[in-house]
Amino acid sequence: MVPLIEVRNLWKIYDLGEVQVKALQDISLEIPQGAFVAIMGPSGSGKSTFVNLLGCLDRPSSGRYLLDGVPVESLDRDQLAAIRNKKIGFIFQTFNLLSRTTALENVQLPLLYTETDVRDSEQRAWDALGIVGLAGRELSLPNQLSGGQEQRVAIARALINNPEILLADEPTGQLDSRTSDEIMKIFQELNRSRGITVILITHSEEIASYADRIVRFRDGRIVSDEAVSHPALSIQQQASR
Amino acid sequence: MKRLLSAIRIAFRALEVNKTRSGLTMLGIVIGVAAVIATVAVGSGATQRVQQQIASIGSNIIIIIPGSMTSSGLRMGTGNAVTLSETDARELVAQCPEIGTAAPTVRGGAQIVYGDANWATIILGTTPSYLVIRELTVAKGAAFTDHDVDAANKVALLGQTVVDNLFGDLDPIGLTIRIKHVPFTVVGVLARKGQSPTGQDQDDVILLPVSTAKRKVIGIRSANADAVNAITVQARNASLIHAAQDAASALLRQRHHLQPAEEDDFSIRNMEEIFAAQEASSRIMSLMLAAVASVSLLVGGIGIMNIMLVSVRERTREIGLRQAVGAKTRDILTQFLVEATTLSLAGGLVGIALGVTASAIISKLAGWQTLIGLGSVLLAVLFSAVVGIAFGYYPAHKAAYLDPIEALRYE
Numbered sequence: 001m002v003p004l005i006e007v008r009n010l011w012k013i014y015d016l017g018e019v020q021v022k023a024l025q026d027i028s029l030e031i032p033q034g035a036f037v038a039i040m041g042p043s044g045s046g047k048s049t050f051v052n053l054l055g056c057l058d059r060p061s062s063g064r065y066l067l068d069g070v071p072v073e074s075l076d077r078d079q080l081a082a083i084r085n086k087k088i089g090f091i092f093q094t095f096n097l098l099s100r101t102t103a104l105e106n107v108q109l110p111l112l113y114t115e116t117d118v119r120d121s122e123q124r125a126w127d128a129l130g131i132v133g134l135a136g137r138e139l140s141l142p143n144q145l146s147g148g149q150e151q152r153v154a155i156a157r158a159l160i161n162n163p164e165i166l167l168a169d170e171p172t173g174q175l176d177s178r179t180s181d182e183i184m185k186i187f188q189e190l191n192r193s194r195g196i197t198v199i200l201i202t203h204s205e206e207i208a209s210y211a212d213r214i215v216r217f218r219d220g221r222i223v224s225d226e227a228v229s230h231p232a233l234s235i236q237q238q239a240s241r
Numbered sequence: 242m243k244r245l246l247s248a249i250r251i252a253f254r255a256l257e258v259n260k261t262r263s264g265l266t267m268l269g270i271v272i273g274v275a276a277v278i279a280t281v282a283v284g285s286g287a288t289q290r291v292q293q294q295i296a297s298i299g300s301n302i303i304i305i306i307p308g309s310m311t312s313s314g315l316r317m318g319t320g321n322a323v324t325l326s327e328t329d330a331r332e333l334v335a336q337c338p339e340i341g342t343a344a345p346t347v348r349g350g351a352q353i354v355y356g357d358a359n360w361a362t363i364i365l366g367t368t369p370s371y372l373v374i375r376e377l378t379v380a381k382g383a384a385f386t387d388h389d390v391d392a393a394n395k396v397a398l399l400g401q402t403v404v405d406n407l408f409g410d411l412d413p414i415g416l417t418i419r420i421k422h423v424p425f426t427v428v429g430v431l432a433r434k435g436q437s438p439t440g441q442d443q444d445d446v447i448l449l450p451v452s453t454a455k456r457k458v459i460g461i462r463s464a465n466a467d468a469v470n471a472i473t474v475q476a477r478n479a480s481l482i483h484a485a486q487d488a489a490s491a492l493l494r495q496r497h498h499l500q501p502a503e504e505d506d507f508s509i510r511n512m513e514e515i516f517a518a519q520e521a522s523s524r525i526m527s528l529m530l531a532a533v534a535s536v537s538l539l540v541g542g543i544g545i546m547n548i549m550l551v552s553v554r555e556r557t558r559e560i561g562l563r564q565a566v567g568a569k570t571r572d573i574l575t576q577f578l579v580e581a582t583t584l585s586l587a588g589g590l591v592g593i594a595l596g597v598t599a600s601a602i603i604s605k606l607a608g609w610q611t612l613i614g615l616g617s618v619l620l621a622v623l624f625s626a627v628v629g630i631a632f633g634y635y636p637a638h639k640a641a642y643l644d645p646i647e648a649l650r651y652e
Contacts, residue, residue, distance in 0.1 A: 057565060057646050078569040085566060092649070109563070109566055110566040
C-alpha cells in the first residue's frame with residue numbers, strides 16, 4: 001500500500017545571498033495513513049520547515065514529496081492551494097481566527113475556497129463545532145472565547161473539509177496544561193475514531209506522548225524516529241486500524 | 242457568484258472596521274465625482290439656456306443687413322449703407338422657395354409720452370410677418386395688420402417693459418401715446434419675451450407699421466423712400482437655412498446689379514452661427530473644469546491605492562491564513578479588488594449626492610441654470626468603479642502573491 005506521505009532525499013536550502021542556510025538536509029520519511037506523529041527538536045532544527053513542506057505551503061529545493069502518490073514538488077501555487085483546501089487541515093499555535101467573525105463563520109472559511117459549491121456549509125460547520133465540544137458557542141466571537149475554546153474552533157475549521165491530515169504547529173503552546181490535555185484528547189479521538197493522520201510539532205515530551213511515533217530533528221536532519229509504546233492502548237489501537 | 246458575494250461581504254466588514262479611515266479615503270473620490278457632476282450640470286445647464294434663448298428669438302432665422310459703404314475712400318461700418326428695401330423683402334418671399342417669410346425692419350429710438358409719464362425706447366417699424374418670424378405673441382389686444390401697413394395707420398404694439406413704465410397697472414389698449422409729438426393708438430401688448438442671448442431686454446420695444454414708422458417717426462432717407470435697416474428672413478425649415486442664405490444672396494446680388502467681381506453690399510447672418518460661438522466657449526469652460534475633476538479623481542485613486550497597501554500589510558496574517566486553508570491567488574485578488582472598488586463606488590455615490598446638492602445650491606445662489614443628466618451620473622459611477630479597479634489592482638496583486646509561510650509568520 002502506498003503510504004500517505006512519502007518523502008525522499010528532501011532538501012530545503014534558503015539562499016540568503018552570501019550564505020546558504022540548509023534548513024533541511026536529505027530527509028527521507030514515510031508516514032502511513034492514520035498515524036499520529038509528534039515532531040520534536042530545538043528551535044532552528046528544521047521541524048517547522050518540514051511541516052510547512054508537508055502542508056504544501058512551501059516547495060522543497062530538491063527531493064521528492066509524494067502525497068497520496070502525487071508528486072507535490074511539481075505543482076503550481078494554485079494546485080497547492082487546492083490540496084491544502086481538500087486534504088490538509090492546519091492548526092496554529094496562535095489559533096489564527098478571524099476577529100469580528102463568529103465561530104461558525106470562522107469554521108466555514110475553507111468552504112469559501114472549495115471548487116464545488118457546498119450547500120450544507122452551515123450545517124457542516126455546526127457539526128464540526130459539535131465534534132470539538134463547542135456546541136452552543138457557534139455564534140460567539142473569538143474575543144468572547146477562552147484560548148482553549150479558540151483552539152477548538154481552529155480544529156473545527158481544520159476538520160470542515162474532511163481532510164486526511166491534520167498539521168498542528170505547537171497547538172498547545174499558548175495553553176495551560178489542563179486545556180492542553182483537553183486539546184490533545186481531541187486530536188487523539190480524531191486520530192483513533194476517524195483515522196485522520198495527525199502530525200504535530202511540540203516542545204513538550206508530555207504532549208508528544210499522546211502520539212504513537214516521535215521524530216526528532218536537529219540541524220536539519222532526523223536524529224531519531226521511534227514508536228511510542230502505549231501498553232494500555234495497543235490492543236485497542238490495533239483493533240481500530 | 243457565491244465567491245463574489247462573499248468577497249463583497251468581507252469587503253464591507255473590512256471597511257467597517259476602519260470607518261474613519263475608509264471615509265477619509267473615499268473623500269478624494271467624493272470630491273472628484275461631485276466636481277464632475279456639478280461641472281456637467283452647470284455646463285449642460287448653460288447649453289440648454291443658450292438653446293432656449295436661440296428658440297426665444299425664433300427658429301430658422303436669417304438676418305440681412307446692408308453692407309459697408311465706402312464714402313470718399315472712408316469705409317464705414319457694416320449696416321451704414323442704404324441698400325436694402327421693402328421691395329427686396331417682398332421679392333425674397335416671392336422668388337426664393339427656401340424662404341418662408343420675410344419682414345423688413347427700420348429701427349430708431351424715441352421718447353414716448355403718455356400723460357405726464359415718458360419713456361425712451363426702441364422703435365421698430367415692420368410688418369405683421371415679423372411677429373410670425375420672431376415668434377412674438379400678442380398678450381392683450383391685437384397686432385396691427387397688413388392693411389395698417391398699407392394705410393400707414395398710427396397704431397402701436399407695445400412691449401411689456403414699455404407698458405410697465407408708461408401705464409403701470411393701467412390697461413393701455415385703446416389709449417393714445419405720443420411718439421415725437423405724433424399720436425398713436427395702442428392696439429396691443431406683446432407677451433413677455435425676457436432677455437436676449439446678448440442680455441438685451443426684448444420687451445423694451447414698440448412695434449409700428451413700417452410705413453408709419455418711416456414717415457412719422459424715424460424719417461425718410463431722401464435718397465430712397467423704400468429703404469429699410471434690415472430684413473429678417475425665416476427659412477422654411479432648419480435644414481434649408483443655408484440654402485435660403487445662398488438663394489437670398491443670389492437674388493439680392495441680382496437685384497442690386499452687382500458684377501461678379503464686386504463685393505456684396507449686404508451681409509447675411511444666421512442666429513445659430515452667432516450662438517454657436519457662445520456655446521463653444523461654455524464647452525471650453527466645461528472641459529477645463531472636467532480636467533480639474535479628473536485630477537481630483539486621480540488623486541483620490543492614489544489615496545485608495547495607498548490605503549489598500551496599508552490594509553494588505555495590516556492583514557498579512559489573515560491573507561496567510563486564507564492561503565493556508567486553500568484560497569487561490571484569484572480569490573485573494575478578487576477580495577482586495579472588490580474592497581477597493583467598494584470604497585471607490587461608495588465614494589462615487591456620495592459624490593453624486595454631493596454634486597447634485599452643489600448644483601442645486603449653485604442654481605439657487607448664482608441663478609445659473611443647471612441640468613443633471615442620467616448620462617453624467619452613469620459616467621460618474623463608471624468612473625469611480627474604474628478608479629477603484631485600476632488603483633486597487635497593484636495592492637491586490639501584491640496580496641495575492643504573498644508567500645503563505647511569511648504571511649502566516651508576519652507580526
